[in-house]
Amino acid sequence: MTGQGVVWLGSPPFPKAAREALKNDQLRANLKRATTTIRDKRLAVASELDDWEALRESAAAIKRRTARHLDRYLLQLEESVTVAGGTVHWAADAAEANRIVTELVRATGEREVVKIKSMATQEIGLNEHLAEAGITAYETDLAELIVQLGDDRPSHILVPAIHKNRGEIRDLFTAEMGSWGRPAPDGLTDEPAALAEAARQHLREKFLRAKVAVSGANFACAETGTVVVVESEGNGRMCLTLPETLITVMGIEKVVPTWSDLEVFLQLLPRSSTGERMNPYTSTWTGTTEGDGPSAFHLVLLDNGRTDTLADTVGRQALACIRCSACLNVCPVYERTGGHAYGSVYPGPIGAVLTPQLVGVETAASLPFASTLCGACYDACPVKINIPEVLTHLRAEVVEAKGRSAEALAMKAAGVVLDSPRLLGAAQKAAALGGRVLSRDGRIGRLPGPLHGWSDSRDTPAPATESFRTWWRKNKENGESR
Amino acid sequence: MSSRETVLARIRAALADVPAEEAPQDVPVPRDYRRSHVRPGEDTVTLFAERVADYRANVTRTDRAGLTDAIAAALTRREARHLAVPAGFPTELLPTGGWEWHPEPLDVPALDGLDGAITLAAAGIAVTGTIVLDTGAGQGRRALTLVPDYHLCIVDAEQIADDVPDALARLDPARPLTFVSGPSATSDIELDRVEGVHGPRTLDVIVVESGLDAARTA
Ligand code: SF4
Numbered sequence: 001m002t003g004q005g006v007v008w009l010g011s012p013p014f015p016k017a018a019r020e021a022l023k024n025d026q027l028r029a030n031l032k033r034a035t036t037t038i039r040d041k042r043l044a045v046a047s048e049l050d051d052w053e054a055l056r057e058s059a060a061a062i063k064r065r066t067a068r069h070l071d072r073y074l075l076q077l078e079e080s081v082t083v084a085g086g087t088v089h090w091a092a093d094a095a096e097a098n099r100i101v102t103e104l105v106r107a108t109g110e111r112e113v114v115k116i117k118s119m120a121t122q123e124i125g126l127n128e129h130l131a132e133a134g135i136t137a138y139e140t141d142l143a144e145l146i147v148q149l150g151d152d153r154p155s156h157i158l159v160p161a162i163h164k165n166r167g168e169i170r171d172l173f174t175a176e177m178g179s180w181g182r183p184a185p186d187g188l189t190d191e192p193a194a195l196a197e198a199a200r201q202h203l204r205e206k207f208l209r210a211k212v213a214v215s216g217a218n219f220a221c222a223e224t225g226t227v228v229v230v231e232s233e234g235n236g237r238m239c240l241t242l243p244e245t246l247i248t249v250m251g252i253e254k255v256v257p258t259w260s261d262l263e264v265f266l267q268l269l270p271r272s273s274t275g276e277r278m279n280p281y282t283s284t285w286t287g288t289t290e291g292d293g294p295s296a297f298h299l300v301l302l303d304n305g306r307t308d309t310l311a312d313t314v315g316r317q318a319l320a321c322i323r324c325s326a327c328l329n330v331c332p333v334y335e336r337t338g339g340h341a342y343g344s345v346y347p348g349p350i351g352a353v354l355t356p357q358l359v360g361v362e363t364a365a366s367l368p369f370a371s372t373l374c375g376a377c378y379d380a381c382p383v384k385i386n387i388p389e390v391l392t393h394l395r396a397e398v399v400e401a402k403g404r405s406a407e408a409l410a411m412k413a414a415g416v417v418l419d420s421p422r423l424l425g426a427a428q429k430a431a432a433l434g435g436r437v438l439s440r441d442g443r444i445g446r447l448p449g450p451l452h453g454w455s456d457s458r459d460t461p462a463p464a465t466e467s468f469r470t471w472w473r474k475n476k477e478n479g480e481s482r
Numbered sequence: 483m484s485s486r487e488t489v490l491a492r493i494r495a496a497l498a499d500v501p502a503e504e505a506p507q508d509v510p511v512p513r514d515y516r517r518s519h520v521r522p523g524e525d526t527v528t529l530f531a532e533r534v535a536d537y538r539a540n541v542t543r544t545d546r547a548g549l550t551d552a553i554a555a556a557l558t559r560r561e562a563r564h565l566a567v568p569a570g571f572p573t574e575l576l577p578t579g580g581w582e583w584h585p586e587p588l589d590v591p592a593l594d595g596l597d598g599a600i601t602l603a604a605a606g607i608a609v610t611g612t613i614v615l616d617t618g619a620g621q622g623r624r625a626l627t628l629v630p631d632y633h634l635c636i637v638d639a640e641q642i643a644d645d646v647p648d649a650l651a652r653l654d655p656a657r658p659l660t661f662v663s664g665p666s667a668t669s670d671i672e673l674d675r676v677e678g679v680h681g682p683r684t685l686d687v688i689v690v691e692s693g694l695d696a697a698r699t700a
C-alpha cells in the first residue's frame with residue numbers, strides 16, 4: 001500500500017468534518033485573523049519584488065525539470081551526499097521509512113530523539129512508530145510542541161497550532177509539560193512571551209542532552225549534496241548542530257538540481273510563507289563536518305505514494321509544492337473549516353490535491369470537492385501549481401471511480417461553502433484579493449464536467465475567471481461540453 | 483529488488499511520457515528574474531543596515547578606528563560580560579575593561595553559561611537583511627552563535643552582497659552555512675511575534691565601513 005499515514009484513519013469525510021468545524025465560532029475567528037494577517041504581509045513583501053512573476057516561472061520550471069528527470073537527480077544526490085560523508089537510505093513506503101529510522105536510532109543506543117517540524121515525518125507517523133519501539137520523540141518547534149502536549153493534530157502547514165489561543169496554550173503547558181520534562185513555571189500567564197519562555201526552558205534541557213535528531217528537508221541540491229532547513233525559532237539549528245547523529249527524512253520530490261537554484265526558492269519561500277523578506281534562520285549542511293555538528297548523517301529518501309503522483313501527467317505538478325502554506329491562507333474554504341476537516345497531514349488546497357494522489361482517490365474522495373475553484377490558491381502559489389486544474393482533474397477521476405454517488409459528494413463538499421450567500425461572498429472576496437476579477441457579468445451559466453448537474457438547477461455566480469477558463473478549456477478540449 | 487531499485491523503477495515507469503532522448507537541459511528554465519533588487523542609486527550598505535534593523539536587531543555603522551568603541555558600547559547596552567570568542571577572531575579589536583573573553587574551544591554547557599558570542603561573518607545580504615556564517619575564521623562552530631542568548635556580529639561592508647543570488651554565488655555549499663535574519667522569533671501563539679525561542683534572543687550587527695580586512699588578515 002502506498003501513501004500510508006497521509007490520512008488520519010477514522011476521520012470523517014470532508015463535508016461532515018467541515019460542517020462540524022463551521023459550528024466552532026472560536027476556531028473561525030482564530031483562523032480569520034491569522035489568515036488575513038499572513039495574507040496581507042505576503043502581498044506586501046511579494047510586491048517589493050517587481051520580478052515576482054519571473055521568479056515563479058523559474059521556480060515552476062526548475063521543479064518541472066527536476067520531476068521529469070527525478071531518477072537522475074536522486075542518483076546524483078545520493079552520490080554527492082555519500083561523498084560528503086553521509087549515508088543515503090531509500091524507503092518505498094511509510095512502514096519502511098519508519099523501520100529505517102527506528103533501526104538507526106536503536107543503533108545509537110539512545111531512547112529519545114529531538115525533532116524539527118517536518119511534514120514528511122508526520123505523514124509517515126514516525127513519532128507514534130518510535131513510541132511503539134520505546135523511543136520518545138520530542139517535537140521542538142513551539143507549535144508542534146503545543147500539538148504534541150495536547151495529543152492533538154496540526155491544522156496548518158506553517159502554524160500548526162493556529163486553532164489554539166493563548167489561554168488554551170497556557171492551560172496545556174501548565175497541565176502537561178511536567179509529564180514530558182521540565183514543568184511550566186508556577187503562575188504562568190497567557191502572555192505569548194511568557195509562553196515562549198516556558199517552552200524555551202522546557203526544550204533547552206532536551207537540546208543540551210539529545211544525542212539524536214530527526215529532521216525533514218526543505219530542499220536538497222543534487223549537485224552538491226547540500227540539505228537545507230528553513231525555520232524561525234532556532235530549534236532547527238539546535239537539532240542540526242548539537243546532536244551526534246542527524247537523521248533527515250525527505251520526500252523524493254524535494255531535490256533540486258543545483259546550489260544556485262536555491263537563489264529562486266530562498267526568495268520565494270519566506271515571502272510566500274510568513275510574509276518576511278527572509279526567515280530568521282536557514283541552515284545548510286553537506287554531509288558531515290569534522291569537529292562541528294553531527295558526526296553521522298543519514299538521509300532517508302521517501303516515496304510513499306509520490307511515484308503514483310508522478311505518474312499522473314496533470315497531477316504531478318503538485319509535487320512541486322514547497323509547503324509555504326500561501327494557498328491555505330487565501331482559501332475561503334480553509335478559512336472557514338480549518339485544517340482538521342481535511343483529515344490529512346496536508347490541509348487546505350494543496351492537501352485537497354496532494355492527499356488523494358498520495359493515498360488514491362478512493363480513500364479521500366471528498367477532498368477534490370473541498371474547494372470553490374475560485375483560483376486564489378493558484379495566484380498565491382510561488383511555484384505556480386495550478387491547483388484548480390488538478391482539482392477538476394481529480395474530480396473527474398473520482399466520478400469515474402464512483403459514479404453518481406461522487407456527484408452527490410461533490411454537492412455536499414462544495415455546498416458547505418457555496419450554499420450560503422455569505423460564505424460565497426467570502427469566497428469571491430478571497431478570489432478578488434488574490435488579484436483576479438470576476439467574469440464580466442459576475443455570473444456563469446452551466447458548469448461543465450462533474451458539476452453540471454448542480455449548476456443545471458442554479459444560476460452559479462462565477463467563482464473566478466482564470467481557473468474557470470482553464471477548467472472550461474480543458475473540458476472543452478476533451479470534447480466534454482455536456 | 484532493493485527499495486532503491488523499486489523506487490527508481492517506479493519513477494522511470496511514472497515518467498513514461500518523457501521521451502527517452504530528453505535531457506534535463508531540454509526542459510527550459512527561464513532565468514530572467516533580477517540578480518539584484520537593489521534599486522539604481524541605492525546604497526547597498528545603507529539598505530543592509532535598514533533591513534537588518536527591520537527585524538528589530540540593533541545595527542551600528544562604524545569604521546575600523548571606531549570599531550572597538552562600538553563593540554564596547556553594544557556590550558554595555560546589553561549588559562553582556564562573559565563572551566565566547568571564536569578562533570581566528572582578531573582579538574586586538576576587543577575592548578578591555580569589564581569583559582571576560584572566553585576563547586574557543588568551548589563545550590556546549592560552557593556556552594550555555596555565557597552571556598553571548600562575538601563573531602565575524604562570511605557574507606551579508608542587503609535586500610533581505612541577512613548575515614551568513616560559514617564557520618570560517620572568526621565565526622566559530624555553529625553552536626557558538628546558537629547557544630548563548632546574545633550574538634554580536636561584525637560585518638565588513640565589503641562582504642555585503644546586493645541580494646540572494648550574488649550571496650549564494652559567493653558562498654561555498656561544502657561548508658555548513660547559517661543564514662541569520664534577525665533574532666530567533668516565533669509567531670506560533672496567535673501570530674504574535676515573540677523574539678527568541680531557542681536561538682539568540684538578541685542580535686546586534688556592527689557594519690565596518692573600512693579596513694576590517696586588514697585587521698582580519700593581520
Ligand atoms: S501548493 Fe503552492 S501555495 Fe500551496 S503550500 Fe504548496 S507551494 Fe505553497
